[in-house]
Amino acid sequence: MITGASAGVGRATALAFARRGARVALIARGTEGLEAARRDAEAAGARQALALPADTADAAAVFAAADRAAAELGGIGTWVNCAMATVFAPVQETTPDEFRRVTEVTYLGYVHGTLAALRHMRPRNAGTIVQVGSALAYRAIPLQSAYCAAKFAIRGFTDSLRCELRHDGSLIRLTMVQLPAVNTPQFNWARSHMPRRAQPVPPIHQPEPVAERIVQAALHAPRELWVGGPSVQAILGTMIAPGLLDRLLAGRGYSGQMTAEPEPSDRLDNLMVPVPGDPGVHGRFDARSRSSVGAFDPTWLRGAAGLAVGALLPLAWRGLAAPPPARRRLPHG
Numbered sequence: 001m002i003t004g005a006s007a008g009v010g011r012a013t014a015l016a017f018a019r020r021g022a023r024v025a026l027i028a029r030g031t032e033g034l035e036a037a038r039r040d041a042e043a044a045g046a047r048q049a050l051a052l053p054a055d056t057a058d059a060a061a062v063f064a065a066a067d068r069a070a071a072e073l074g075g076i077g078t079w080v081n082c083a084m085a086t087v088f089a090p091v092q093e094t095t096p097d098e099f100r101r102v103t104e105v106t107y108l109g110y111v112h113g114t115l116a117a118l119r120h121m122r123p124r125n126a127g128t129i130v131q132v133g134s135a136l137a138y139r140a141i142p143l144q145s146a147y148c149a150a151k152f153a154i155r156g157f158t159d160s161l162r163c164e165l166r167h168d169g170s171l172i173r174l175t176m177v178q179l180p181a182v183n184t185p186q187f188n189w190a191r192s193h194m195p196r197r198a199q200p201v202p203p204i205h206q207p208e209p210v211a212e213r214i215v216q217a218a219l220h221a222p223r224e225l226w227v228g229g230p231s232v233q234a235i236l237g238t239m240i241a242p243g244l245l246d247r248l249l250a251g252r253g254y255s256g257q258m259t260a261e262p263e264p265s266d267r268l269d270n271l272m273v274p275v276p277g278d279p280g281v282h283g284r285f286d287a288r289s290r291s292s293v294g295a296f297d298p299t300w301l302r303g304a305a306g307l308a309v310g311a312l313l314p315l316a317w318r319g320l321a322a323p324p325p326a327r328r329r330l331p332h333g
Contacts, residue, residue: 001025001069001076003056003113004083006033007279008184009132011040012211013080015281018046020215025050025069025076027062027113028083030274048073056083056109057101066116075124078218079117081110081154082132085271086147086186088257089193098191099146101271106150111157121172130218131158131176135231138178139238139245141201142253143194162223173221177214178235180205180228183289185279191269196258199285203230207281209293216295226296235298 002017004010006028014024018041026041026049028034034051041049050069054061070076085105087098114129121127137155140148155176162174181200184207192198205228217225226232237245268275282289 001027001066001079001113001117003027003062003081003109004132006030006037006274008186008281008283009179009182009207009210009214010080010082011037011281012207013082013132013214014041014049015044016208016211016215017078018042018044018049021045021047023048023073025052025065025073027052027054027056027065028274029053029055030270030276030279032276033274033278033280036278036280055105056081056112057104059108059112059115062109062112062116063119066120070120076117076120076127078128078130079113079121080130080132080214080218081113082214083109083113084147084150084186085190086144087191087193087271088143088198089191090143091145093193094146098271102146103150103153106147107153107157110154114157114161118172122170125171128173128175128218128221130214131174132214133176133178135178135180135226135234137176139234141249141257143257175217175221175223175225177217177225177227178231179210180230180293182207182210183283183285184281185283187283187285189268189270189275189279191271192263194258195263197261197263198257199259200283201230201253201256202288203228204285204289205293206286206289206291209291213293213295222297222299224298226298228293228295232296 002010002014005014005026014026014037017024024041024046026034026037031053034053038049038051050072052065054065056062083105085102087094087102110131117129131154133154134151136148137151158174158176165172165174181204183204187198190198210227213225213227226235
């Protein structure tokens with residue numbers, strides 16, 4: 001099961017699973033793009049491909065799609081949450097309705113997908129849920145406050161669920177993949193209040209190698225997988241020097257998200273309703289996009305940090321437990 005499967009990373013992920021002969025169920029709002037994705041999945045080698053039109057902000061629609069997929073495909077082994085929506089605008093120029101809609105799709109859509117997956121995985125005590133996140137789940141940037149907040153929320157929700165699954169002794173696996181900038185159609189159809197056309201913050205990566213890393217996470221289920229050097233730099237940078245990154249993004253975060261082209265005043269956006277047509281997998285940045293991307297499992301980094309803290313704690317404890325130095329009396333005068 002893959003949400004956001006009609007375009008971009010979601011569609012590339014569906015095709016990556018299809019090339020492995022998987023049965024795939026594709027969820028998205030836009031029926032033209034969704035049907036094209038289904039045909040592509042069949043051509044790529046999927047044993048079976050279902051197109052299930054649904055808005056992930058609608059919990060009942062997501063549950064119904066999951067029930068149909070489980071009935072027709074023989075169960076749900078892997079669920080990939082990938083649907084998203086965003087708005088490019090400063091906070092004060094983003095309306096309450098826009099904040100609400102981005103939250104409903106980009107955060108609550110993941111909650112609905114996860115709940116639907118758990119309904120089918122818990123009885124079998126098996127399955128893998130993949131949350132497609134972003135480096136922006138750690139390092140927020142200007143002009144996308146609603147989207148960044150939703151990605152932060154997904155990370156918190158996922159960590160809470162992970163604790164609960166462990167408490168229950170569940171064998172259901174949960175993993176989150178933090179992505180870099182990707183060349184997808186969202187920059188053609190995302191709502192924007194900016195004067196120039198939106199772009200991913202360079203360096204930009206093609207969707208296909210990113211999708212392969214999502215499949216890697218689905219197969220091996222690390223706690224997290226950080227995809228691309230820029231993701232690693234952004235996440236570690238905000239842990240080490242968040243104030244410095246604030247200053248850098250205040251200076252470069254606006255121009256880095258806009259091209260030199262003016263934003264057409266009559267352009268359609270997909271925030272409230274899907275844009276007609278088949279958007280495909282790629283955006284308009286093929287000439288600037290990288291065709292390969294690495295991935296980093298931060299488990300060993302946390303282990304190294306834990307060893308360092310463990311080595312320093314006794315020293316800190318001795319310092320705290322030591323008696324205070326004797327007070328020296330100052331000479332008179």
